[in-house]
Amino acid sequence: MVVNESGIGHGISHGIDQLDFSAYLKDLAALIAMESVSGHAQGNAAVITFLQQRLAAIGFEVEIHGAEQTDQPLIIARWVKGSGPVLVMYNHYDVEAIAESEQWLSEPFTLTARDERLWARGIADNKAVLLARLAVLEARIEQGEPLPDLVWLIQGEEEVGSPVAHELMPDILGSLNAFICLEETGYVRDGVPLIFYRTPTNAAESGLAANELLSSLNSALYAGAGRFENRTLSKFGPCPMVSNLPAGAFYLGFGPNDYQARIHRDNESMSDTLLQQYLSVFDDFLDWTINTMTHTGICSGTCNECVA
16 A cells, blocks of 8 residues: 555546556555565565566566576566567666665655655666556557557666676567667656667668657657757666667667655655656657657658658
């Protein structure tokens, strides 16, 4: 359950029909309570089962890789209906262990609402966004809305160096015809959403106009109010996706974290408002991805039209 200390009210989602934010919070509270830290086999198994069942229920093909090596294996979920380029999404389900020096104002594995923020270990890194993406995918499928072809990589060892992911992802990513590789999250700084990006190393060959593509993305997600930063999301070690980006893929990162999040520290939190907004932003991103792949001719291989 969500412990509510501040009277935050939650109704129907903003921008996505039939997605109940209160139901999302109940699921998030359950996910937070699964202590998916290194060495906690039960907590990790619970998260894997939760994600595997939810994804399979909506038609994703789900594979578990590396289970013979670790209690925190890599999950690969596929929604691929054609033979063209795919959207690759990256997330992780593990969280940083609680250090003895941390001084929490509420129980770290109990989702708590206070001061217009949500507090818990893993809320910002990375369970809130992971579940938000899943909730939007579920809502779109329930409503009969389309999805782009996508491959979702959800690893379980981000906080301990990603040994299995670093071993497996070079071959996995190398085998995908990736159009976009979407980072686990992103940031809003002083009210301005940031869009991290890297253009493909073979952008000139692909025929895609990077500036037009990024401009259309900013318009679709933030009505042009986002700010671009030509870099990857800052992390505490090498990222297995970033280290193995396919040559033809755009790297993008955006999300609801702010600079009060205190990732890896006590009293980790996320803005309630920014999280609700992210549900709509991610929904818009999926529409933009479908539209962009269609109108650039990238699905047909012609690559001869400008971004709409």
